[in-house]
Amino acid sequence: MSEAKSYEVLLEDGVFLPRDLPLWEAAKPYLDVRNNDEHTVGVYALARMLLRDMPEADESVVLPAVVLHDVGWKTVPEEELFNAIGSAPTRLDLVREHEVRGREIAAEILDRVKPEGVDIDHVLAIIDGHDTRDTAISPSDAVMKDADKAWRLTPNGIRLIKEWYGDEATDAWFVEMVERRSNPKMLTPVGIAFARAITASLKADMMLDRYMGGSHA
Numbered sequence: 001m002s003e004a005k006s007y008e009v010l011l012e013d014g015v016f017l018p019r020d021l022p023l024w025e026a027a028k029p030y031l032d033v034r035n036n037d038e039h040t041v042g043v044y045a046l047a048r049m050l051l052r053d054m055p056e057a058d059e060s061v062v063l064p065a066v067v068l069h070d071v072g073w074k075t076v077p078e079e080e081l082f083n084a085i086g087s088a089p090t091r092l093d094l095v096r097e098h099e100v101r102g103r104e105i106a107a108e109i110l111d112r113v114k115p116e117g118v119d120i121d122h123v124l125a126i127i128d129g130h131d132t133r134d135t136a137i138s139p140s141d142a143v144m145k146d147a148d149k150a151w152r153l154t155p156n157g158i159r160l161i162k163e164w165y166g167d168e169a170t171d172a173w174f175v176e177m178v179e180r181r182s183n184p185k186m187l188t189p190v191g192i193a194f195a196r197a198i199t200a201s202l203k204a205d206m207m208l209d210r211y212m213g214g215s216h217a
């Protein structure tokens with residue numbers, strides 16, 4: 001078997017469920033700012049994994065909510081996008097703004113695409129508050145919130161966040177940011193465990209010199 005073929009086998013199931021592909025296509029034009037498209041694919045994959053440990057959550061609510069949760073950032077002026085996030089945000093009002101506008105855009109998309117068996121009111125309620133509401137309105141909301149925050153600790157999230165912030169984004173900056181701003185917001189046992197474990201491994205990476213005498217490659 002060639003290497004290319006083995007990759008095909010490895011990835012043949014894809015990330016998105018067939019039900020959600022039309023939603024993804026409809027959302028994509030709204031996700032081409034600040035890597036929200038890559039972010040959404042990663043959050044979806046994480047949400048599917050978290051759902052395995054959260055049978056009380058409803059995948060037909062969580063996954064459509066994931067696809068549509070950040071469409072509202074498209075309406076925020078591009079030069080302001082980075083002032084709404086990071087370790088010291090100055091435009092937190094824009095976080096609320098992207099939820100409100102995101103709910104409106106998501107309602108239009110859901111009305112147009114009409115995914116079967118999806119509780120649209122629940123999906124919209126989750127989008128409206130996915131960042132600014134620290135408590136969950138349902139187990140499905142908790143899974144969506146945790147997948148969104150957990151993305152920061154994935155290879156894709158770490159790479160993109162470090163790209164966004166450039167020299168400021170040292171390993172120490174990154175760990176401080178997640179420990180202060182996102183890990184405390186995790187809600188599900190599986191999400192909390194994931195955040196703790198990855199953060200511990202990042203700290204271990206930062207301490208390699210202490211234990212390896214600076215000899216590691």
Ligand SMILES: [Fe+2]
Pocket residue numbers: 069070098130131
């Ligand atoms: Fe968001």
Ligand SMILES: [Fe+2]
Pocket residue numbers: 039043069070148
């Ligand atoms: Fe997000």
